[in-house]
Amino acid sequence: MFKHFNKFQRILVTGPQRSGTRIATRMIAKDTDFLYVDEVEYHTHDEQQFAEIVNCQTRGFVVQCPAMMHIIHKFSRKDTAIVVMLRNPVDILASQARINWEGNKCELRKYKRKDGVACEVKYAYWLIHQRGKVQNLFEIKYDILKHHPLWVNKAERADFTPTQWRE
Numbered sequence: 001m002f003k004h005f006n007k008f009q010r011i012l013v014t015g016p017q018r019s020g021t022r023i024a025t026r027m028i029a030k031d032t033d034f035l036y037v038d039e040v041e042y043h044t045h046d047e048q049q050f051a052e053i054v055n056c057q058t059r060g061f062v063v064q065c066p067a068m069m070h071i072i073h074k075f076s077r078k079d080t081a082i083v084v085m086l087r088n089p090v091d092i093l094a095s096q097a098r099i100n101w102e103g104n105k106c107e108l109r110k111y112k113r114k115d116g117v118a119c120e121v122k123y124a125y126w127l128i129h130q131r132g133k134v135q136n137l138f139e140i141k142y143d144i145l146k147h148h149p150l151w152v153n154k155a156e157r158a159d160f161t162p163t164q165w166r167e
Helices: 003-007 021-032 047-056 066-075 089-098 104-110 118-133 142-147
Strands: 010-014 035-037 061-064 080-086 137-141
Touching: 003 021, 010 021, 010 066, 021 035, 021 061, 021 080, 021 142, 047 061, 047 066, 066 080, 066 104, 066 118, 089 118, 104 118, 137 142
Parallel strands: 010 061, 010 080, 035 061, 080 137
Antiparallel strands: none
16 A cells, blocks of 8 residues: 555654554555654654654654654655645544543644644644645545554554554
């Protein structure tokens, strides 16, 4: 499903938290045989560590990076694919509520906002300020992921942890 990404050396998967970045990153890594890099490997919000990982790896990796959406356009290069996950904000908010996600204020600060819904602010910023600055852009709708062999149906993931992954 995602083999076409293997023509890039780096693949960065972003979007609002709970938009499907982790599972999409795993799917792309599986289909391309690239190294999977989870956001915890650079401490999720650490922009310097994120940049080091992205710039120091030589080739063949996929990074899950929802907390880096506000700066993702700065990593646009000809050898890098930037994937933005698109999911209905209502579904994102339901997923955030299910796991008691408390990162709304933290994410809003990255966009110099004190109020609002982070996923909506992030999508608006993406459309207005970033989208035109990315050369290898791929927007993936969350719902198409269900066609991938790694997909787990909603009823089977009701008890998943916030990482949404079955080991």
